[in-house]
Amino acid sequence: MTGLGSNPRRTLNSAELSRLSERLGLLLRVGVLLSAAFLVAGMLVAASSSGPASVFPTGSTGGKPSWHEFTDDGAAVGLVLVGLILLVATPIARVVLSAETFAAARENDYVLVLLTVLGILAASVLVGLFL
Amino acid sequence: MLGFLESIVALLLIAVGAGFLGSMLGLGGGLVIVPALVLLFGVDVHLAVATSLVSVIATSAGSASRYAGQGLLHLRLGFFLEVATALGGLLGAVLTALVLVGSTGDNILFVVFAVVAISAAVLIARDLRRGGVATPPADPLADRWRLHATLPATPTSPERPFRVGRVKQGMGLSFVAGVASGLLGIGGGLYKVPAMTGVMGVPMKMASATSSMMIGVTATAGALVFLFQGDVVPLLTAPVAVGTLTGSFVGTRIHTTASSSTLRLIFVGVLIAAAVLMVLRGLGVTSA
Numbered sequence: 001m002t003g004l005g006s007n008p009r010r011t012l013n014s015a016e017l018s019r020l021s022e023r024l025g026l027l028l029r030v031g032v033l034l035s036a037a038f039l040v041a042g043m044l045v046a047a048s049s050s051g052p053a054s055v056f057p058t059g060s061t062g063g064k065p066s067w068h069e070f071t072d073d074g075a076a077v078g079l080v081l082v083g084l085i086l087l088v089a090t091p092i093a094r095v096v097l098s099a100e101t102f103a104a105a106r107e108n109d110y111v112l113v114l115l116t117v118l119g120i121l122a123a124s125v126l127v128g129l130f131l
Numbered sequence: 132m133l134g135f136l137e138s139i140v141a142l143l144l145i146a147v148g149a150g151f152l153g154s155m156l157g158l159g160g161g162l163v164i165v166p167a168l169v170l171l172f173g174v175d176v177h178l179a180v181a182t183s184l185v186s187v188i189a190t191s192a193g194s195a196s197r198y199a200g201q202g203l204l205h206l207r208l209g210f211f212l213e214v215a216t217a218l219g220g221l222l223g224a225v226l227t228a229l230v231l232v233g234s235t236g237d238n239i240l241f242v243v244f245a246v247v248a249i250s251a252a253v254l255i256a257r258d259l260r261r262g263g264v265a266t267p268p269a270d271p272l273a274d275r276w277r278l279h280a281t282l283p284a285t286p287t288s289p290e291r292p293f294r295v296g297r298v299k300q301g302m303g304l305s306f307v308a309g310v311a312s313g314l315l316g317i318g319g320g321l322y323k324v325p326a327m328t329g330v331m332g333v334p335m336k337m338a339s340a341t342s343s344m345m346i347g348v349t350a351t352a353g354a355l356v357f358l359f360q361g362d363v364v365p366l367l368t369a370p371v372a373v374g375t376l377t378g379s380f381v382g383t384r385i386h387t388t389a390s391s392s393t394l395r396l397i398f399v400g401v402l403i404a405a406a407v408l409m410v411l412r413g414l415g416v417t418s419a
Contacts, residue, residue, distance in 0.1 A: 011277060018202055025199025028347070032192040036376055039369040046366055047136055056138065056172060056367065080365040087185065087372065088354055090192050091347035098210060109276070113210050117348060120217040124352045127221065128359025131229055 012105050020101050024094050031090030038083030046076035092121060138172075139370050145171070146374025150190060152401070153375070154382030155394050160375040161187050161317030162251055165244060166405035168371075170412070176240050178364055180227050181357035183316030184350050186372040190379045191318060191347035197383060198340035202283040205333060208295060209341040211276055212305040212327075216319065216349040219309020224353035227314050228360050241413030244315050248406035251321050252399045267296025267332040282334045293334060301331040305345075313353030318346040 012020070099114035145167050149160030161183045168179035198204055231239050273279060273295045284290040304326035308319035320342040327338035357363050411417045 014281065017206055021199045021202060021204050021206065024204070024206075024344075025196040028192040028199070029196040032189055032196070032376065035189070036373055039373050042365070043139060043369050043373070047139065056174060077365045080369045083372075084185065084358065084363060084365065084368065087188050087192075088351050088358065091188065091351045094344075095210075095213075095348065098206070110207065110210060113214060117210070117213050117217050120214070120221055121348070121352055121355060124221050124224070124355035125359055127225060128228075128356040131225070 010105055011107055012102070016101075016105070020098065023101075024097060027094055027097060028090060031086060031093065035083045035086035035090065038079050038086060042076045042079035042081075042083060045079060049076065092118070095121075139366075142172075142367070142370040143374040146186065146371045147378035147381075150186075150375035150378025150380075151382040152378075152394060152398050153190070154194065154379035155385075156255060156398055158251070158255075158318065158320060158398075160190065160378070161312075161315065162248055163401060163405070164371060164375065165316050166248070166409055168367075169241075170405070170408050174367070176237050177227055177232070177357075178362055178367070180240075180314070180316035181354070181362040182364065182368045182371050184224075184313070184354045184357060185363060185368050186375040187312070187316070187318045187350040188347055188354060189372045189376040191343055191350060193376055193379055194383065195340070195344040195347060198343060201340070203337050203340035204344055205278075205280050205337050205341045207276065208278050208280070208327070208331075208333065209345050211278065211298075212301060212323075213345050213348050215302045215305040216309035216312070216323065216345055217352040219306040219311075220313040220319075220349040220352035221309075221356065223310040223313025223315070224356035225313070226310075228356050228362060238413040238415065240315070241409045245406040245410035245413065247311060247315060247317070247321075248402045248409070252402040252406070254321060254325075255395055255402070256399045264293075264328045264332055264334055266294055267330070269294070270296040270298050272298040280333075280337070282337055291334070293332060295331050295333060297330050297332075301326050304330060309349050309352070312346070312349045313356070316353075318343075319349055320346055 095114050095117050099111050099118070102110040102114065146160065146164065149163035149167065152163065153160040164183040164186060165176070165179045168174040168182060169176050174182070195204070227240065230236065276298070278295040278298065280293065280295070282291040282293060304322060308322035308326065311317060311322060312319035320339075323342040323345060324335075324338050327333040327341065328335050333341070354363070408417070
């Protein structure tokens with residue numbers, strides 16, 4: 001089956017899948033190392049400054065903290081939050097890169113699969129924010 | 132009450148241990164991290180699950196990146212099953228973050244965790260995960276979605292094509308694995324790998340590698356719920372994530388054949404102890 005446009009539909013061959021694997025591997029490695037760097041930086045800043053009294057939250061609502069409990073050490077928490085965002089962004093970026101590769105090969109069924117996964121991740125954000 | 136520095140160091144050490152043990156046995160550290168946080172540090176179980184889930188993303192990315200270079204990722208199958216696991220992860224996280232709250236919700240979580248920990252202990256002790264992989268019956272879904280693949284050649288064996296089957300069952304089990312992940316802060320590989328090997332016919336090495344990749348997205352689906360609910364405590368999560376990542380990195384570079392059964396025994400012992408303590412907490416026999 002061919003689609004419209006200059007790139008007829010075909011399936012990725014094993015060499016192309018292998019190449020995609022390598023790129024995904026590199027993406028995951030870079031993402032997690034970058035994330036870890038920010039997490040470590042945040043811990044070091046917290047340790048070197050006066051720091052919060054404890055890492056363990058003592059929120060009034062059954063142990064669940066509110067964010068403002070951690071603004072005493074804004075720089076440290078900020079660095080950690082950047083690290084956490086990079087961490088969750090890494091698998092998301094992996095899905096996006098895969099979708100781009102399958103889209104270029106016009107394996108549209110797998111583009112749909114990967115977009116569905118992205119949709120579920122987007123739903124997670126919305127559920128976390130609004131429920 | 133531990134001071135700040137002592138807390139960070141204690142968390143790092145436990146997380147390194149969990150990551151190390153887990154990586155040697157092909158599991159994430161979640162099954163150790165959650166009970167450690169709850170039982171040793173008195174952390175609220177919902178926050179412990181959120182913390183563990185974030186660290187699972189880190190260890191998954193680390194191990195998947197290693198497998199990627201070896202051609203062991205079955206990308207199409209992983210992407211296909213991720214629809215089910217991500218949905219499961221979202222549902223599991225919603226249950227933990229929003230439904231199973233209060234002391235009754237906590238107790239249910241403790242008991243469910245204990246059951247899963249025991250099942251993990253049984254699987255590891257009997258090494259059922261390493262059972263033989265039979266070719267499943269023909270499945271038009273596997274043909275339609277181009278799921279048949281080839282295990283790459285190694286220095287000691289030629290490449291081996293294999294056929295995938297029982298796609299619907301595999302999706303169902305992947306969904307359950309996803310729910311367990313979001314619910315309990317674990318990777319879920321414990322269920323994903325047997326689903327791919329025993330049920331769908333994927334060779335073990337490829338199933339483990341692909342599972343490690345899928346775990347990242349599964350855990351992210353759950354972690355995003357917790358993150359935006361405010362359940363991810365930054366200075367608690369940072370040492371746990373860094374620790375498990377470090378432990379798992381070290382674990383994959385130390386290949387000690389002599390100690391693999393010893394490690395399995397240690398892991399089984401830790402899981403059983405954690406399960407017993409968690410169920411005692413859940414049934415109200417012990418308290419925080």
